[in-house]
Amino acid sequence: MAGERRQRRDAVANRARIVAAAAQVLREEGMGADMRRIAAASGVGIGTLYRHFPTRDDLVHAVTGTDLAALADAGLPGDGTAADALREFFTVTIAQLADNKAMIDVLTSGSPADEDLQRCITHLTRIGQDAVDRARHDHTLAAHVTASDIAYQLLGLTRVAQLLPDTRSTVTRHVEFALRGLMASDIATPSRPATTST
Template identity: 35%
Template sequence: MSADGAASVQVNEAGPLRRDAERNRERIVAAARQAYAEAGLEVSMAEVARRAGVGIATLFRRFPAREDLIDAVFADRMDAYVEAADRGLADPDPWNGFAGFVEAICGMQAADRGVADLLTMTFPAAEALQVKHARALERSIQLIDRAKAAGHLRADFTHQDLAILLMANAGVVGATGQAAPDAWRRLVAYMLQAFAASGSAAQNAELPPAPTPAALYQATLQLGSTSRRG
């Protein structure tokens, strides 16, 4: 076979191989996104491989470390995190901008257990995510400073308090699950009242409805069942 013929064979073989590799990558990312959304970031790489229908060796060829997979799965979610902060800064009302940002990111946690975990953890090896996380943090500090300067946010509030809220909300989201899926809204509303400066109208804002006793009871049953399985 001529050199030109050998090169042609290599090119023709490389095309399907590249397509297969890309399909595997897409299946892995899709499976990981669904698994993380349902159960959080504690899902194992082996479980992701099983859901994707690929071998564990194939998964590690595409994503040598867990952080590489997390980087790929949550890139768009972290973009949404930054965009929520940008929307808050664009709001002419400093309190509405701050409160809207808080509600948006807590809503992201409620919609996706993986995001609930992601916003309360640090992954130094996931470099792209860390860059976006730092960008969102910078903007959230600007939102805090702006709301304080306007006299709407209590003077002793810090960005660490926002991190505490995200941790608490992640816990509520994980505990209430499908039984009381809107419970987080009441928690966030209460916290925003607590964050508001003394005498602010935000302290008297109407709260979302509380979960029904039956819904909370069902949530506690599910939480107890999960603990026993653990």
């Protein structure tokens, strides 16, 4: 009996070590990370890893599920215009995702039918609706912009983060590009100084 309890404790400890090591390796390397490297980083054999996680997807979901839950807790900042709130939300979210290659892989390579991606799209659409509702009062977003437009703009920025070699130095620039397509034209287009005739 004592031996069985010890085996269960060892199994729980091994699983926790695997998940912790996988979180680090997957964030650094993305979903293409070598499972043998994860096993070595966790201090277990590859057979032990596969006993706990029979497929790569099982392990990826164990790691990214926590990250997706954190993203699902995020929302628009409470104050500021709809455009300003989206600017802050987009910038912070993409900067965080840039440090997590596995999350970027999940969000950019998954099919829209994938459960994790669909949950994310549903949440981002709710955030988009919050921004659209706010814009009804401050008129900073174009009247034709929908909640889905906003959700897919963020997913598009995620793809940009995946492609750019140095996202941190360019994320603000690409957030501004995305916002210009969402903002009311009199706000998105800078006013030009009047010219005087000679």
